[in-house]
Each structure stands twice: as C-alpha cells, then as structure tokens.
Amino acid sequence: MSSPTPTTPSVYHPKHRSWWPKHDCVICGSKAIGINFGAPTCAPCKAFFRRNARRKEILQAPCPFRDINSPNLNNIDNNNDEKSKYCSQVRYCSSCRLRRCFDMGMKEELVRTDEENERYRQLVEINRQRRRQLLEQEQFEHVLAIPQQIVKTNDLLHETDWTHISNIVFTYETHCLKNYIQRRKNLFTTQMQIPDDACVKINYHSSSTVNNLTSFTSFLSSIPTVQTLSKFDRIYLCKHNIRPLILLNLHELEQLCYSEPWQLTCDNLSAEYVCGSNLYPEFVNTKHRAEQILITDPVVTRLWLLVLFFSTPLHCYYQQALPEIDTNQRRAIMKIQDTYITLLWKYLVHRHGDMGAIHIFSNLNGIYLQMQRISQAVNKQIRTRNDLSTLNEAFNRAVIIESDNQ
Ligand SMILES: [Zn+2]
Ligand SMILES: [Zn+2]
Numbered sequence: 001m002s003s004p005t006p007t008t009p010s011v012y013h014p015k016h017r018s019w020w021p022k023h024d025c026v027i028c029g030s031k032a033i034g035i036n037f038g039a040p041t042c043a044p045c046k047a048f049f050r051r052n053a054r055r056k057e058i059l060q061a062p063c064p065f066r067d068i069n070s071p072n073l074n075n076i077d078n079n080n081d082e083k084s085k086y087c088s089q090v091r092y093c094s095s096c097r098l099r100r101c102f103d104m105g106m107k108e109e110l111v112r113t114d115e116e117n118e119r120y121r122q123l124v125e126i127n128r129q130r131r132r133q134l135l136e137q138e139q140f141e142h143v144l145a146i147p148q149q150i151v152k153t154n155d156l157l158h159e160t161d162w163t164h165i166s167n168i169v170f171t172y173e174t175h176c177l178k179n180y181i182q183r184r185k186n187l188f189t190t191q192m193q194i195p196d197d198a199c200v201k202i203n204y205h206s207s208s209t210v211n212n213l214t215s216f217t218s219f220l221s222s223i224p225t226v227q228t229l230s231k232f233d234r235i236y237l238c239k240h241n242i243r244p245l246i247l248l249n250l251h252e253l254e255q256l257c258y259s260e261p262w263q264l265t266c267d268n269l270s271a272e273y274v275c276g277s278n279l280y281p282e283f284v285n286t287k288h289r290a291e292q293i294l295i296t297d298p299v300v301t302r303l304w305l306l307v308l309f310f311s312t313p314l315h316c317y318y319q320q321a322l323p324e325i326d327t328n329q330r331r332a333i334m335k336i337q338d339t340y341i342t343l344l345w346k347y348l349v350h351r352h353g354d355m356g357a358i359h360i361f362s363n364l365n366g367i368y369l370q371m372q373r374i375s376q377a378v379n380k381q382i383r384t385r386n387d388l389s390t391l392n393e394a395f396n397r398a399v400i401i402e403s404d405n406q
Contacts (some may be wrong), residue, residue, distance in 0.1 A: 023040070024040075025040065025041045025042035025045050026039050026040055026041065026104045027039070027041050027042070027045040027048075027090060027097060027100050027101055027104060027106075028041075028042060028044070028045055028087050028090045028091050028097070029083065029084070029087035030042040030044070030045075030087075033046070035181070035256075035257060036049065036106070037049055037050075037053070037101075037106045037107055037108075037110040037111055038105050038106050038107040038110060038255070038256070038296075039101070039104045039105050039106045041106075045097070045101070048094075048097060048098075048101075049098075049101045049106050049111065050111050052094065052098055053098075053101070053106070053108040053111045054108060054111070055098075058094050058095055058098045059095055059098055059099055060095070061094060061095040062095075063093050063095050063096060064092070064093060065089045065092075065093055065096065107255075107296045109295055109296040109297050110256070110296060110298075123159070123162045123163055123166050124166055124170070126159075126163070157346050157347065157350050161343055161346060161347075164343060165299055165303070165343065165347060168223070168299075168302050168303065168306065169298050169299055169302060171219055171222050171223065172219055172252075172298070172302045173298075174219075174222075175215050175216075175218045175219035175222060176212070176215045176216055176219050176249070176252075176253065177253065177256060177257070179211065179215040180211075180212065180215065180253045180257055181257050183208070183211055184257055184259060184263065196269075198273060198387065201269060201270040201273040201274070202270070202273065202274070202387065202388065202390070202391055204266055204270040205270035205271060205273070205274050205391065206390065206391050206394050208267070208270075209246060209391075209395065209398075210394050210395070210398045212246070212249060212250060212253065213242065213246070213395065213398035213399055214398050216242065216245070216249055217238065217242065217398070217399060217400065217401045217402070218401075218402070220238070220242075220309065220401060221401045221402070221403065223306065225306075225310075225336050225339075226309075226401075229333075230329075231404055232325070233325060233329055233332075233333065234401060234404060235400065235401075235404055236325055237309060237310065237333070238399050238400055238401060238404070239396075239399060239400070240313035241308065241309050241311060241313065242309070242399040243375070243379060243395060243399060244308075244372060244375050244376075244379075245305060245308055245309065246375065247286070247287075247371045247374070247375050248301070248304070248305060248308070248368065248371055249305060251287065251290050251291075251294065251301070251371075252298075252301045252302070252305070255291070255296050256296075256298070268284075271283060274378065274381065274382065274388065274391070275378050275381065276381055279374065279377050279378060279381070282374055282377075283374055283378065286367075286370050286371055286374050289367060289370065290367050290371070293363045293366075293367060294363060294364070294367055295360055295363070297351070299347055299351075300344065300347070300348070300360065300364070303340055303343060303344040303347070304344065304364055304368075306340045307337055307340045307341055307344060308368070310333055310334075310336050310337035310340065311337060312330065312333075312334075344361075345357065345361070348360055348361060382395065
C-alpha cells in the first residue's frame with residue numbers, strides 16, 4: 001500500500017497574500033501576534049512551527065481531511081464558509097498546517113534549535129555578568145577586545161566567539177531590525193498613496209534608504225571593533241563601504257519582516273524610478289536570486305556585513321578622492337576583517353559541516369559580487385542624474401556615524 005500523499009495546495013508566496021485579512025494569522029486565521037519566523041501568525045502557530053519546522057516527516061503524515069474536504073484555496077477570499085473550513089483543517093491536521101507554514105514563507109532557518117537557544121541565553125547572561133564585573137573594576141577596555149584568533153582546532157567555537165556572535169546578532173536586531181519594523185508599522189497606520197509622481201518616488205526611496213543607512217551606522221557604532229578604529233579610519237571605511245552594502249542590508253531586513261502588498265508596490269515603484277528602466281530588471285533579478293540562494297541565518301548575513309565593512313574600499317562613491325590611509329592602518333583593518341572571516345567560517349562549519357560551509361560561503365560571494373555590480377551601476381545613476389542629486393547628498397550624509405560628525 002502506498003502511503004497517502006496529501007493534496008498540495010497551490011503555493012501562496014508571502015508577498016502575494018492580499019486576499020487574507022490584515023492582522024490575521026496567515027496559517028489558521030486567528031488573531032496574529034506578530035511576525036514569527038517570517039510570517040504574521042498567532043501564538044499557537046508560532047509554537048507549532050518552532051516545534052515542527054525541522055520535522056519534515058510530518059508533511060507525509062496521513063491527512064484526516066483529505067477525502068472529506070479539499071478546499072479550493074483560490075476561492076477562499078470570496079467564501080467565508082470555505083475559509084473557516086480550511087482554517088479548522090489547518091488547526092487539526094499537522095501535515096496541512098506545516099505545509100501551509102512553508103507555503104506562507106515561514107523559514108526553518110529562523111528557528112534556533114532548543115540547544116542553541118539555551119546556549120545563547122546562557123552566553124548572553126554570562127556576557128552581561130562579565131560586563132558588569134569589568135565595569136565595576138573600571139577595566140572597560142577589556143570588553144573592546146576583538147574576537148580570538150584562529151587556534152589549532154579551527155572548527156571549534158570558543159566561549160568568546162559565541163559571545164561575539166550573540167552580541168552582533170542582538171546589536172543588529174536592536175539597531176536595524178527593530179527600527180525597520182517600527183517604520184513599516186508607522187507606514188502601515190498611515191497608508192500612503194501609491195506614488196505616481198517622480199518627486200514622491202524619490203522622497204519615498206530617500207527616506208526609507210536613509211532610515212536603513214542611519215540604523216546601520218548606529219549598529220556599526222555599537223560594535224567594539226568599530227569603536228577601536230581611529231576616527232579617520234572609521235570615516236574612511238564608512239564613506240567607502242557602506243553604500244555598497246545597501247542592497248545586502250536591505251535583503252537581510254526584508255527577509256525578516258513582513259510587508260503589506262501596497263508597501264512592496266511603493267518600494268518597487270520608487271526603486272524602479274531610481275534605477276531607471278534599463279537597470280531595474282537586473283535589480284529585481286538580483287533580489288530574487290538572493291532570496292533563492294542565500295540561507296536565512298541571522299548570524300551569517302550579519303557577520304558577512306561586518307566582513308565587507310572591514311574591506312579595502314569596495315567602491316568609491318565619495319565625490320572627491322579621500323586621502324589614502326597608510327599601510328599600517330590598512331593592515332590593522334585587514335586583521336580585524338580576518339577575525340570576522342574566521343568567526344564566520346567557524347560558525348558555518350559548526351552549524352553546517354565542511355561541505356555546507358563551502359557551499360554557503362561561495363553562495364555569499366557569488367550573490368555579493370552580483371549585488372556589487374548592480375549597486376555600482378545604480379549608484380552611478382544616483383551620482384550623475386540631476387533629478388537624484390538630493391538623494392545622493394542624503395546618502396552621503398547618512399553613511400557617517402553620528403558621533404564622528406562633530
Ligand atoms: Zn494561527
Ligand atoms: Zn491535512
């Protein structure tokens with residue numbers, strides 16, 4: 001006897017779910033409590049996904065509703081009866097529920113394993129205690145130490161490495177992600193009209209990108225290794241390397257935050273205007289490719305952003321050539337970059353094994369090179385087109401860390 005294969009509902013991409021009422025759990029229709037693992041869900045669906053995201057065998061479990069009721073999802077938005085039937089089916093059948101979670105864009109990678117969660121929790125606590133002790137002893141400079149250099153067992157993450165990783169993940173969350181989500185929420189309550197006027201599009205693009213840039217620089221300013229740089233070096237890196245990271249940073253934010261369809265329309269229309277019609281298709285293509293091949297793991301992307309920040313100039317966007325930094329300063333920056341590459345590599349090997357690490361690392365490189373090409377082309381538009389000059393100035397201002405401006 002063949003095992004029953006559940007009927008596969010048509011796939012609803014999370015970005016095309018306008019048919020589902022706002023603020024409802026997209027899995028079961030109850031009241032949503034927030035964005036969980038990539039989709040707006042209620043608490044039980046959140047808990048369900050946390051428990052079961054890695055248990056793929058559930059998808060093969062027999063479905064009690066299979067022969068009784070196989071709803072046509074395309075008609076659900078017009079048919080309350082069908083919808084409530086489908087919702088109870090999802091609530092009572094784990095197989096249907098899990099499939100729907102994946103269909104609605106919930107991401108397994110965003111679920112930390114219990115073991116890791118416990119470890120993170122402990123490390124954050126240990127770190128907090130250490131900080132307190134150090135502060136008491138007035139030895140604050142010790143907290144600014146950079147990650148441990150690679151040791152013999154390079155596949156092992158040390159206690160200090162975990163502390164660094166969790167600091168980076170949480171600092172990004174505090175400065176970038178919360179800010180982005182808050183902004184999306186604000187826009188949500190004051191729904192703006194879909195822009196058709198060029199000025200409106202430029203302003204929309206400017207304010208959302210500047211907002212992301214500002215929170216990214218405030219994230220950087222809270223990273224100990226960035227604080228240890230001289231002001232000169234820091235400004236040098238900020239001016240050269242932050243604008244090339246706009247797209248990668250945006251990718252990270254978009255993956256973790258649900259957007260209303262009209263918000264995406266605003267995003268797209270304004271990006272299309274700024275890119276120009278020749279570049280826009282490649283811009284869209286790059287974003288799609290990133291969604292497909294980049295692993296959704298907050299540790300990986302955030303470390304990768306730091307690796308790239310501590311590079312020799314990615315591209316010079318600044319109007320006048322900046323004075324060069326000398327060889328010693330350059331070496332010091334490379335040394336910091338090395339520690340982040342090592343940390344990223346150790347994490348990848350720890351989490352995904354040797355082959356997985358190689359695979360993910362080469363994907364990161366590939367997609368970033370593609371992003372770099374399109375960023376360079378788009379930034380050329382921004383630097384040279386008259387209608388975008390205010391955008392260019394706003395970007396240049398936003399890449400400087402606030403305290404460096406004085
Ligand atoms: Zn639910
Ligand atoms: Zn089922």
